[in-house]
Amino acid sequence: MIERERALWIYNKMNEIRNFEEAAYKLFEENKLRGSVHLYTGEEAIASTVCSTLTEKDYITSTHRGHGHCIAKGAELDKALAELMGKATGYCKGRGGSMHIADLSQGNLGANAIVGGGIPIAVGAGLGIKKQHRQNVSVSFFGDSASNEGTFHESLNLAAIWRLPVIFICENNGFGISVPTWQSTSVKNISDRAAGYGIPGFTGDGNDVEEIDRLFLQAKERALRGEGPTLLEFKTCRWRGHWTGDPEPYRTKEEVNFWKENKDPIKNYGKVMIEQGLATQEELDEIAAKAKAKMDAAVEFAVNSPEPDPAHVLDDVFYEG
């Protein structure tokens, strides 16, 4: 059983992420969002549970579907949404957008628009931790399809040979855009690939907070003991299309509805929390309401934030000292 304070934190984070993604979707539909965003709706349990035991001295790298990780790793909703809207008040001053949102001060080494692009970076963070003799970990989030990129393979090998405190987390939502994982990937359980690198691998339910927690803490403790990396795979489902605007011809509404109705991580963990006496329904409702209010304020902030000044477009290519 997860201790009450942390359980409440996780429940709140999942709500914040759910609200954030839905707010982003709404802004996209209203044509207020440039480009497209890749929504984490339905996958909230993974980022929230994993990040619930991390500090700003632990690192994460994320994916193009990075809002969830970003928020779970300490991002404030208003600055995050402002970044999605390209505003000067965004985390990256409007220069990164949704797919490049980062906050190094919180140990978030960034969303990454290149599939598999962040995995070696997480390895490097793990290398830095080890060389600094710190008791911290580096978590690499990536999708099922990223496990077919060369960088995945190189990174697992590097972390294994050097016994780095890296936890590789594969969020397997069954698709790489429209290509189902069964079509692109040589193994049914991506965690089987861990054996190829001599490291432990585990598959779990990505919509079950407690299962994620159990597997992650196990991997985290292994890393902190200096025993090296672990590959975790969490099976889940993204409720929305790959990107906002995706017509989704590759799956049925029934398929998605099954997950929405039966495997909603927020609803399900809420039930668990009540069963375990960690919270009352009123408390959970209050958390949900606060999260919603916070999101409304964030939308207000982001929509009314200024655009960055083009006169400064050449600033910060390099650090000038």
Next chain:
Amino acid sequence: MKTTYAKAIRDVMASEMKRDDSVFVMGEDVEVLGGIFGCTRDLNKELGGDGYYALDIPNKDREVQHDEIADARCFNTPISEAGFIGAGLGAACVGMRPIVELMYWDFALVGMDQIVNQIAKTRYIFGGKARIPLVIRGQEGIGRGNAATHSQSMESYLMHCPGLKIACPSTAADAAGLLRTAIRDDNPVLFIEHKALYKEKGEVPDDPEFMIPFGKADIKREGKDVTIVANLLYVGRALQAAEQLAAEGISAEVIDPRTLCPFDYDTLVESVKKTGRMVIVHEDHKVAGWSAQVASEVTSRAFKYLDAPIERLGAKQCPLAFNLGLENAIVPQIDEIVAACKKVLYK
């Protein structure tokens, strides 16, 4: 102290690692072998290292202690360029100052996403808060019969990408001074050496603080009739061309930009004000080679001083054939540099 280009590089890395614990070197074959060209020879031993490289291989059946990586200052990577280049970025983001050795700059292509999409862009697209004190160094170019995929010049591709500083030293002293600057720079620096220069000797100051600033071209030979701009191996070839021209009464000024980013256009413009004529020569292919950028920029800034269009020389537009005769037919030769200078002098 007179030393070789390779040793100058090695000694700067040693001195910087002793000065700052966060500096470390990783790359292929950098331990026992000392790097494929000797740039990391005995670096480990000098930095208090122990382990694999100190053993009598192959006699010992030793289980490698993985935790050595924590304190290893110079260690081998597997052949995983995308992986270890990206790891260099990650380590640089969390407080380390990695020096990643590429065995050949051609292999940067294997890790190009990490260089162009990740390393070059991280600071800027993340809002300008990150500092990336990463050096990627290695050698390029012709000279060992390594053929098309192991003899290329990479700087033109890389100069094109914003967010990467590029240094390319032509002498031992320049290598030492520029490398120290690169290591102490809080930005990504691509340090491009040349395989045919490693054994060249030069006088290097015995100063552990000896640094050459980026963005400062060096006039390797003063002259008044024509300006020759060249980098790496071609600095030497340009100097030889200048000798030949001198015998014919033509005084050539040879300028080595030393860094392609930042690039010192001012020194080139000042030179053109004096000579009125410029030839730019490099080993890289002429088509879209960095000389095109420089010629265009100098023309823009110094048009009224130019008495002839800027002449450019570079490798012909075909892969670098293996056969030496063919290779020589592809890359610019000294007599071609001489001819180009005469051409802009209408002689």
